[in-house]
Amino acid sequence: MIFSAHDLKEFSGFAARLADAARAETLPRFRKGTTIFNKAGPWFDPVTDADREAERALRRMIEKIYPRHGVLGEEFGETKGEEAWRWVLDPVDGTRAFMCGTASWATLIALEYDAAPVLGLIDQPFTDERWIGAGGETLYTRCGETVAAKTSGLKDIAKARLSTTDPLASGYFSDAEAAAFARVAKASRVARFSLDAYAYGLLAIGELDIVIESSLQRHDYAALIPVVEGAGGIVTNWQGEAPGTDEKGELIAAATPELHAAALELLKG
Numbered sequence: 001m002i003f004s005a006h007d008l009k010e011f012s013g014f015a016a017r018l019a020d021a022a023r024a025e026t027l028p029r030f031r032k033g034t035t036i037f038n039k040a041g042p043w044f045d046p047v048t049d050a051d052r053e054a055e056r057a058l059r060r061m062i063e064k065i066y067p068r069h070g071v072l073g074e075e076f077g078e079t080k081g082e083e084a085w086r087w088v089l090d091p092v093d094g095t096r097a098f099m100c101g102t103a104s105w106a107t108l109i110a111l112e113y114d115a116a117p118v119l120g121l122i123d124q125p126f127t128d129e130r131w132i133g134a135g136g137e138t139l140y141t142r143c144g145e146t147v148a149a150k151t152s153g154l155k156d157i158a159k160a161r162l163s164t165t166d167p168l169a170s171g172y173f174s175d176a177e178a179a180a181f182a183r184v185a186k187a188s189r190v191a192r193f194s195l196d197a198y199a200y201g202l203l204a205i206g207e208l209d210i211v212i213e214s215s216l217q218r219h220d221y222a223a224l225i226p227v228v229e230g231a232g233g234i235v236t237n238w239q240g241e242a243p244g245t246d247e248k249g250e251l252i253a254a255a256t257p258e259l260h261a262a263a264l265e266l267l268k269g
Helices: 005-029 050-064 095-099 173-189 198-203 224-230 257-268
Strands: 035-037 046-048 068-075 077-079 085-093 106-113 116-124 129-134 135-140 146-148 163-164 190-193 210-213 234-236 251-254
Touching: 005 050, 005 085, 005 106, 005 116, 005 129, 035 106, 046 050, 046 095, 050 068, 050 085, 068 173, 085 095, 085 173, 106 224, 116 163, 116 198, 129 198, 135 198, 163 173, 163 198, 163 234, 173 210, 173 257, 198 210, 198 224, 198 251, 224 251, 234 257, 251 257
Parallel strands: 068 085, 163 190, 163 210
Antiparallel strands: 035 046, 068 077, 085 106, 106 116, 116 129, 129 135, 135 146, 210 251, 234 251
């Protein structure tokens, strides 16, 4: 990768401006009866005008400032770039949470170089929390105060706080995946659900220890990787490989390599 610390600082600043622009579209619509659409025909896959208008705003900004960069967004697909840089956008990760008025949805913004995430941002506008991971570190900002994010450092799975968005096979897991997750949950101290991408932010500040998911797409996880890794955590698929290596969208994030290894063994059964 040919880029400097100065480049990352510039891109981090721009990512923060993108997140501010997304807030301007999402916050006024949150808990205000935003319009909900179903984009999956017979299945319910919701999208709101907050998702769409925020992504439009971010795309306009990227096209103006970095016209040679590519863009991949959940709502409007991919625009190929002329350089190795690509922005990956999910303006409202957790649309179901958004439509239910729960503050676990988040705006996800990633910057990739040659398809590898080098910058990730998680933003929760309603609670005024933001995580930016880049250059091997993650900064956490809440209500204007910024600190270095650090995972819990936990190594004992019996003390772990575990999360997934939906633990049931009727959600994002297959029957086999749901059974595998249940093994990890049984070995852990506590499990909490329905946190979407917000769970990865909590892991990065030591409030959760493991997050396990499946059926994720690139826009769901690209931003999470630099945030978790910059805080000292580890992120792979369920085989211990780089996320996206398989087509199942499986992901496991853990506070330490030891905890990650223990969870992987349980997932394998």
